[in-house]
Amino acid sequence: MTAPAADSPVLRLKNVKKRYNIGLPSEQEVLHGIDLSVGPGEFLAMVGPSGSGKSTLLNILGLLDQPSDGEVFIAGRSTRGLSDGELSRLRGERLGFVFQFHHLLTAFTALDNIQMPCWAAMGRRDPDIEAHAQALLASVGLDDYGERKPKALSGGQQQRVAICRALINRPPLVLADEPTGNLDTESSEQVFDLLRRFNREFGCAFIIVTHDLELAEKCDRVIELVDGRILDDRSGIGVPS
């Protein structure tokens, strides 16, 4: 299965394998040589049953985990052998994350949470970043919620704040792990529409891991992962059920 051709991909996987318990009798390979290329501005859904290796793959894409074999290229640059500091910087600058459980820092306000990736990279507060964060909040309809802490926000609102955080550094690629998995139908739709809107407005690529086939259908490209292999990779509407 080959990925659609894309000019200077934002992300490329070359024969990526992941094994656990290496050298033990319980050694297990959960990803069997994944090749994948994601072009700029692509809106991609990754589907598959539980245990198919979606989360493992997402963690490898997000540089949170290292492949046992193969290579990950971010903006054409191999990530093999990079130090923790270099990987962290790459993560902060080139990638955005949206998690299922929102994962905001409860000690900080919504506005602070959004700026966190910039603070980590710059080591200081910046008025331009704060203005950008405020604008993002406004664009998700939460202008007046900036000073609230996550506990004072609804699930949908928290997820919108998390999306703003993922976009604060204007990353070329956003990774979303079940972004609507924990939300009611209405909030799910709102969040999905938001992802779509940002994809179009900012031109950043999205990889959305989801169980929700309906949601996947609305994406431009769908990758189906089964038993650690890409079973299907198709562009356009419709996925085999």
Added chain:
Amino acid sequence: MDLRLWYESRLAVEFLREGRAQSLLIILGVGLGVAVIVFVLALISGLQDNLIERTLGTQAHVSLQAPEEAVRVLRDPAEVDIAAQAVNERAQRLRSVQNWQALVAALEGESRVTAVSPVVSGPAFARRGQAFESVALLGIDPARYAQIVPVQEDMVAGEFRPTANEVVIGNVLADKLGVEVGDRIRLEGTDARAGNFQIAGVFSLGVRDLDERFVYLPIRPVQTLLNLPGGVTSVDVTIDEIFQAESFAEDLRLRFRVNAESWMETNEQLLNALRSQSQSTNLIQVFVGISVAFGIASVLAVSVVQRRREIGILRATGSTANQVMTVFLIQGGIVGLLGSFLGSLGGLGMVSLFTALGARPDREALFDVTAGAGLVMGAMLLATVTGILAAYFPARRAAKMDPVAAIRDE
């Protein structure tokens, strides 16, 4: 890495504020430890200062005397081998320090010296009617002597003003002789030299032996009574650094060829007691410090586990392992600093309480217990460094935490 650590400090402070009850508890724990350290140190150093002050309140730091007279064996040059020699030690005459005026002048030129007082002293008898007491005559220059032993502060009657025919004696001797200010006593010295003197004042130094035996006179009448014309038996010196007394005495021995004795030599037992007291204080400090460190480390270790999710988020959003580690190190430092600040206040409070409760009925404190700024600053610095060191292992654990596992942990 940004050395101002704004980002890391912000996270550390907000995390501590969020876990308010837990933070407060550990800060109080550190505070208690520091309070104990500050209090015990203040108490012990107050006690030691008091002991030293009392000891040195009645004696010089260094006292210079004429070298002792030794027996010299006369040898016949032809007779080279002497297998054994019985030596009878010489009886020590009362002798003057050689050339003492020049010595006093030289000592006054020393930068470390704060006071110099030539003293002529020796045994005598004090008599009044049938009462007959052995005493120690001290011929002094009152102005110089007062700088070393402030007798004028311990007067119970009259004035500290010995003159050619007026003496100042201790209260015990006054009682034994049944005299008071204005009465006359007869002093009998060497070779049947004697004189009648009026009591100008009565002192109480608080040391029975001294209050019973010391009789102060100017130098000249004592020289006459002891048959030591123009001589002094010792030159007493005080210096700015009392614990330098021994090395200073050694220095004087070499330079002036005199017998110089420091207070440290004459009070060796006291010094030993002070030293063992300091050692036990140090031990207390070390153990309290260790328990404070363990307290901080265990609370932070729990906090690292509690913050797994946050650590995962921070790592996913671009924070480096070093940044995460720094957050927890800063937390250790903050806990140490705040805890020691509270502890210092608590320690000072305990010091004032002790001073108030331990006061004698006459409202005078048993002894001065003061916790100086140096002690407080030292305790705070130590606690902050201890906090940072104690945070090291929990912080390293946080930095090594697998972000994937941390995020998945919901």
